[in-house]
Amino acid sequence: MMRLRLAGKSLVNRRGTVLLTILSLTIGILLVLGINHLRTQVKESFNNTLSGTDLIVGARGGALNLLLYSVFHMGSSTHSIRWQTYEELTKHSQVKWAIPLAMGDSHKSHRVVATTPDFFAHYAYGKKQNLSFAVGKAFAGKYDVVIGAAVARKLGYQLGDKIVLAHGIAEVSLAKHDDSPFVITGVLAPTGTPVDKSLYISLEGMAAIHEDWQSGVQIPSPKKTSQQTAQKQDDHDHDHGHNKEEHHEHADDHSSDEEHDEQHHDHHAHDQSLSAIFVGLNNRAATFTVQRQINQYTGEPLQSIIPGLALAELWQLVGSVETAFNLIAWLVVIAGLLGMTTSLLAGLSQRQREFAILRSLGAGLWYLFVLVILEVLLICSSAIVFAIALLTFLLWSLQPWLLSEWGIQLALNFMTPQQGYYLLAILLSSVVLSLVPAFNACRRALSDGLLLKH
Known part of the structure; x- marks a missing residue:
């Protein structure tokens, strides 16, 4: 001492x-x-970002690229997958569930992911922890959106707020879907994964906002333009005291047109391309067998990866x-x-x-x-x-x-x-x-x- x-x-x-x-x-x-x-x-x-998903399916290319853009939302897909491929995959005897993902849009530098409500039921992180909602619920309507905890905290969003999505994934985008605002219906609880920094919409919503877009440019369809002109004429006639019965007749026609458009959008939602598919199997022992079958699929060039091996x-x-x-x-x-x-x-x-x-x-x-x-x-x-x-x-x-x-x-x-x-x-x-x-x-x-x- x-x-x-x-x-x-x-x-x-x-x-x-x-x-x-x-x-x-x-x-x-x-x-x-x-x-x-x-x-x-x-x-x-x-390693805790994705749990319980046995395979990730995407267009043929680099395995790491598929892992990064589908799970960690880094980069973008080089090719897309047809909806018919997803439907055939769901019919496989070993497939327990499959979650389609479509990406390509953003909101203030946060990725937008189009999927189905199954995403909130089957996606797991950490030690097979399922997603939960801090407030609200999953999207139900075409223009509903669910946001991650980090998005809500950083941008100060709450339930019921309306937001506009942007075309592409650039931090600053001049191409915005101003004509189709989305309403926040749910905020996910924090997970410590890229889910917190993402927004989730339905596949129907993704199809609807891209109906008039070609090569990243919005091109209004003649049909929609004529409908807008008819609506303006209808308002003009109504303001000048035209026959009420005739006006109601026209309103009914317009309502039927909207219903037709709704069906039109839903139809196109199932014709759109996908970026990736998360797959859960009935038996994990069949993982390599199903992976080989997907890689040998003749309908289009596909690749499937095992998340754990790709991370390694x-x-x-x-x-x-x-x-x-x-x-x-x-x-x-x-x-x-x-x-x-x-x-x-x-x-x-x-x-x-x-x-x-x-x-x-x-x-x-x-x-x-x-x-x-x-x-x-x-x-x-x-x-x-x-x-x-x-x-x-x-x-x-x-x-x-x-x-x-x-x-x-x-x-x-x-x-x-x-x-x-x-x-x-x-x-x-x-x-x-x-x-x-x-x-x-x-x-x-x-x-x-x-x-x-x-």
Whole structure:
């Protein structure tokens, strides 16, 4: 205890150099702990995004591209799937449920996904947790929309609000579906997945707003233009006191036209193309068999992927990036430890008087040896404490931003057994490096003692 107190007072006496050494070590340890925690949390967040879905079906192309745009809403599909393919897939004996997805629109940089109410019944995340509604319910009408928790929080939307969707997925879009506003009927509970940052409409709604669109440009149909002209003429006649019976007759005709349009939209909803299909099977043992059958489908070029295997492939691709970040963090730690060792070696010549006084008071060479090692342990332990405190503060302050902007929920408790092994390795490395200045201090003290005797 006496040696520890003496080591602390010695460090305080050289506080300028010691503080700089602690700062450099703190930064390195912070990077090691932070990068490892971020890596594990991002993996866990990605792995928890989709659960209970056995296959994802899309147009033939890259497996990772299909995974990214269908599950994580990154990028876009290169080709589409016919509705007839989806209908044939639902008739497969091993298919328990299938969820069609159509994408391509957005709302203030948030993706819009057209699907069926089955999405809210079968989509699961985490440990097979189903989606739930914070308020409201699933869409029922053609122009109903369900929004994620992050969309509602960021844009301040509530039930009953009307919103306008934009054509395409660009952050700024001039092509908007102003003529077909949607009404918010439900807000999903937070999930910590891309679902929170998305909007969900019916396939009929998607077909309706794109009926007059070709190649990203709205081209009003002659039929709709004539209906609008007839409606204006009807209003004009009504304002000038035309025969009421004749007006009611015309209104009935117009009502029948609207019913015809409704049926027309519903028909086209089942003729539109799809971006992807989530599939759940009756028996998971048949996964590879069904996957092979889908990949060999002759109706159109398809591919099916197993989400877990596709994620494993993704982590293999980014594994080199993880290694690079970890290597940089460890290099910073090593540089800090070497700087600490160099600082101690450089300061030995200035501590000859200190060691001489200790020797005169009866301190042996072993006492000085242990004293230097304790100083190193105090420096390294202080850096570890500061790094843990700083990382806790950063996680606490950045957690809301990471969740809203990136959909990543970082746990505040980052101390895992692996992190403990890292800290233990840093402490042991500091002790090993401290042997150099400790031996040097003993050698100097011994040579000074011999000179005094001589």
